[in-house]
Amino acid sequence: MRTLALIGVAACLAAMTAAAPSEKGIIINLDNGNLCVLSAQCKSSCCHRRSATSLARCAPKSAETHKCSAKVRSLYGSYYFCPCEDGLKCDTDWSIGGSITNTNFGVCVDPNAPKSSAA
Numbered sequence: 431m432r433t434l435a436l437i438g439v440a441a442c443l444a445a446m447t448a449a450a451p452s453e454k455g456i457i458i459n460l461d462n463g464n465l466c467v468l469s470a471q472c473k474s475s476c477c478h479r480r481s482a483t484s485l486a487r488c489a490p491k492s493a494e495t496h497k498c499s500a501k502v503r504s505l506y507g508s509y510y511f512c513p514c515e516d517g518l519k520c521d522t523d524w525s526i527g528g529s530i531t532n533t534n535f536g537v538c539v540d541p542n543a544p545k546s547s548a549a
Contacts, residue, residue: 457471458471459473460473462474462490463488465487466486466487466488466508467486467508468507468508469507469508470507474490474512475491476491476512477508478510478511486508490512491515492513492514492515492518492520493518493538494514494515494518494540495537496538498511498518498522498536498537499511499512499534499535499536511535515538517540518539518540519538520539521538522535522537
């Protein structure tokens, strides 16, 4: 029952986000550091939380060599690690179980960088 309530709240916020104007406000187009519920509310498209019980805040996308979430979209609307900056790829093993438990983490890499060869 609690899960259905959370899904309902997320759906309402998503609908408000889609219908609201693009100016900075208290619900969408939030700057880094502002409290959020869904990543769609943030300018950076990343609503980050440190733990399951912490408040989520808008955060910048992950830079090269930093931890990242494998999927661009999260089932929960927030991330423990933000997706990679544009042009980078999250190098991880994706799994359905990890997607459900929000544990598909990896490291941001440049897909165009030359591969290092071990001697």
